[in-house]
Amino acid sequence: MLAIYGGIFDGEKKLVKIAALEEKMAAPSFWEDQQAAQKVIAAANRMKAAINPSRAFNLEVADLNAMYELVNEISDNSEQLSYEQEVIDLVESLQLKLDALELASFLTGPHDACNAILTVHAGAGGTESCDWAEMLLRMYSRWAERSGFTVDIQDIMPGEEAGISSATIRIVGPNAYGYAKAERGVHRLVRISPFDSNAKRHTSFSSVDVIAEIEDDIDMNIPETEIRTDVYRASGKGGQHVNRTESAVRLTHLPSNIVVTCQNERSQIKNKATALRTLKSRLYEKMLDDKRSEMEKFYGEKGDIAWGNQIRSYVFQPYQLVTDLRTGIKEGNVQGVMDGELDSFVHAWLRAGGPTSRKSAGDREFGDE
Secondary structure (H helix, E strand, C coil), X not given: CHHHHHHHCCCHHHHHHHHHHHHHXXXXXXXXXXXXXXXXXXHHHHHHHHHHXXXXXXXXXXXXXXXXXXXXXXXXXXXXXXXXXXXXXXXXXXXXXXXXXXXXXXXXXXXXXXXXXXXXXXXXXXXXXXXXXXXXXXXXXXXXXXXCCEEEEEEEEECCCCCEEEEEEEEECCCHHHHHHHXXXXXXXXXXXXXXXXXXXXXXXXXXXXXXXXXXXXXXXXXXXXXXXXXXXXXXXXXXXXXXXXXXXXXEECCCCEEEEECCCCCHHHHHHHHHHHHHXXXXXXXXXXXXXXXXXXXXXXXXXXXXXXXXXXXXXXXXXXXXXXXXXXXXXXXXXXXXXXXXXXXXXXXXXXXXXXXXXXXXXXXXX
């Protein structure tokens, strides 16, 4: 079996592509167009990041096979036991790496390697849902940091009394979209509300939308006449300059009525550039949906932000349990989940086939509610 593992991840096609890109990079005229050069370098780095773990795994498997053969040739029992334990430890280590490679093999979508733009919207439940939306924003920020990604907050809309009405963050790193897209859908919370003086149980909903941040080389030209630009003063934290100048930008795509905002930078120009990139990403995602005639896959899948459309249920009282309604994965460590321990849900969703793992409304598991 180990010999078979050693031949699985050869990546010959990627090696050929990397060699072709490196040949371009070695050309004397490579840096004449710096923008094009940066794209070539980025493409080469992405391919190397994808193939290097597999190549390293193959080398370790070869070492393991050599060690296994050595153990069979040792006649001294004590020395043989020592090597056998070393072989066992190495096999366990390789199993973990094999699991990681298996997960990476599921990220075959055209934009899985891209950065992700994640938006949280409060739904049915009023102030309670706004608080829930803020809790989800914290959960995803922590998950991204645990996964080695960086997080940029693009826009936050505070709730009327507490929490947030909506927020958009940019998750930056290899395969960020490939993993984060598992969280698209409606998330349901059951708890005793801190905003209810009668200490009654409340059910709240918030939706999470995830799109890929498309690369600049995607051919998508949006006529300026189709975009309405509004500028305004940023709200919330940010210092005197941010709050006293009209640095925040809101872009509205008139034909589709898609609205994006950005207020995280001090510069209006930078905020507009970020908002335009996000708008292009959303329009590109919608265009793909229209071509496939499967609007449910990315937008309709969430449905209304209310009862009956959730992908995951978080119960704080009377018991503690988080249940993914698509894969059946359950986690009793609610605090750990809210601190960003989401890998068990994300990995199970990928292994179950991604969007095809979503259960129908009739298959929801609420037997103990």
